[in-house]
Amino acid sequence: MSASKMAMSNLEKILELTPLSPTSFVTRCLPAAPVGSKGTFGGTLVSQSLLASLYTVPSNFFPTSLHSYFIKGGDPRAKITYHVQNLRNGRNFIHKQVSAYQHDKLIFTSMILFAVKRSMEHDSLQHWETIAGLEGKQPDPHRYEEASSLFQKEVLSPQKLSRYAALSDRFQDAASMSKYVDAFQYGVMEYLFPKDMFYSARHTDELDYFVKVRPHVTTVEHAADESSLSKHHPYRIPKSITPENDARYNYVAFAYLSDSYLLLTIPYFHNLPLYCHSFSVSLDHTIYFHQLPHVNSWIHLKISNPRSHWDKHLVQGKYFDTQSGRIMASVSQEGYVVYGSERDIRAKF
Numbered sequence: 518m519s520a521s522k523m524a525m526s527n528l529e530k531i532l533e534l535t536p537l538s539p540t541s542f543v544t545r546c547l548p549a550a551p552v553g554s555k556g557t558f559g560g561t562l563v564s565q566s567l568l569a570s571l572y573t574v575p576s577n578f579f580p581t582s583l584h585s586y587f588i589k590g591g592d593p594r595a596k597i598t599y600h601v602q603n604l605r606n607g608r609n610f611i612h613k614q615v616s617a618y619q620h621d622k623l624i625f626t627s628m629i630l631f632a633v634k635r636s637m638e639h640d641s642l643q644h645w646e647t648i649a650g651l652e653g654k655q656p657d658p659h660r661y662e663e664a665s666s667l668f669q670k671e672v673l674s675p676q677k678l679s680r681y682a683a684l685s686d687r688f689q690d691a692a693s694m695s696k697y698v699d700a701f702q703y704g705v706m707e708y709l710f711p712k713d714m715f716y717s718a719r720h721t722d723e724l725d726y727f728v729k730v731r732p733h734v735t736t737v738e739h740a741a742d743e744s745s746l747s748k749h750h751p752y753r754i755p756k757s758i759t760p761e762n763d764a765r766y767n768y769v770a771f772a773y774l775s776d777s778y779l780l781l782t783i784p785y786f787h788n789l790p791l792y793c794h795s796f797s798v799s800l801d802h803t804i805y806f807h808q809l810p811h812v813n814s815w816i817h818l819k820i821s822n823p824r825s826h827w828d829k830h831l832v833q834g835k836y837f838d839t840q841s842g843r844i845m846a847s848v849s850q851e852g853y854v855v856y857g858s859e860r861d862i863r864a865k866f
């Protein structure tokens with residue numbers, strides 16, 4: 518595999534931060550745009566803001582929720598600076614606000630709530646939403662297919678490509694088509710999509726697919742240190758947080774994957790082909806973490822689209838651990854996505 522293809526799945530490098538002070542960080546790599554887009558990938562901003570904030574909390578605090586807004590499109594040619602503001606330190610919870618800047622302008626902000634890792638001694642009510650029958654089962658190969666081969670069959674085959682090319686200039690350029698395939702084949706995320714993912718005639722309120730992260734991320738948690746507020750000091754904070762040394766990197770990797778193939782799936786709910794938008798950006802992104810997400814195992818994602826109007830589209834995702842069948846995270850995102858009229862899209866396609 519070429520060095521450039523290997524680099525595509527190097528999440529640690531893509532997200533690496535250099536400290537400027539205990540609460541400010543600058544990116545090492547330039548913040549790339551996803552294939553087919555102009556601005557920085559939203560998942561990079563969400564996950565780097567989470568990584569930056571992790572450098573400012575003791576290692577026995579885990580992210581429990583994250584609420585963020587994309588304020589200005591990120592410039593893929595400029596590094597990003599993250600400032601982490603401490604809003605409150607409690608015994609149970611820590612509140613952080615992270616602001617991301619490019620060219621001295623605020624481009625993104627997130628609020629992140631951390632909760633202390635609890636012993637099981639006091640846990641008055643336990644409940645998990647679960648998918649029964651999922652436990653440890655592999656995705657059904659009759660229903661799901663690896664994304665790059667499916668994309669090549671369902672989008673790039675000559676007869677189908679001409680229909681996509683009628684919808685968008687993006688599909689007229691052969692060089693950019695190979696980038697989609699490379700992203701599926703060598704990128705950070707590996708997908709198993711339903712066979713009708715790219716164009717569905719099925720009326721449904723729900724889309725489900727499987728996703729996992731290619732680079733290894735440890736699930737070995739450090740022995741919980743009983744750090745108290747008095748010990749809450751930069752010296753107690755790990756110097757480096759990497760996929761190999763900190764299981765909390767699973768949250769970072771999850772934040773990265775959670776902004777991909779989410780908003781893009783909207784046409785699926787309307788029996789239109791994916792990629793038929795004329796403009797698409799995410800406006801906000803919210804994650805509730807229900808457990809440590811094991812990102813190297815298949816994650817079963819269920820997406821719905823409760824409301825679309827005024828070019829604003831709400832998508833909600835529930836992510837299930839396929840080993841236990843239990844919910845691991847919930848994600849909500851509203852996007853500003855502009856489509857032509859349904860009639861025009863169908864006529865062209």
Ligand SMILES: CCCCCCCCCC(=O)SCCNC(=O)CCNC(=O)[C@H](O)C(C)(C)COP(=O)(O)OP(=O)(O)OC[C@H]1O[C@@H](n2cnc3c(N)ncnc32)[C@H](O)[C@@H]1OP(=O)(O)O
Binds near residue numbers: 553800
């Ligand atoms: C084919 C595969 C495609 C893959 C897509 C993958 C999607 C992945 C999801 C993402 O990662 S999206 C990235 C995260 N989200 C963002 O970066 C959004 C950041 N926020 C904004 O850009 C602005 O807040 C926003 C466009 C949502 C609102 O802008 P406004 O319309 O209120 O302000 P303004 O009028 O100043 O427009 C800002 C820019 O948007 C452009 N814009 C707005 N509406 C547009 C439209 N309808 N068509 C084309 N461009 C439009 C507008 O031209 C202008 O471009 P420039 O900055 O280059 O001048």
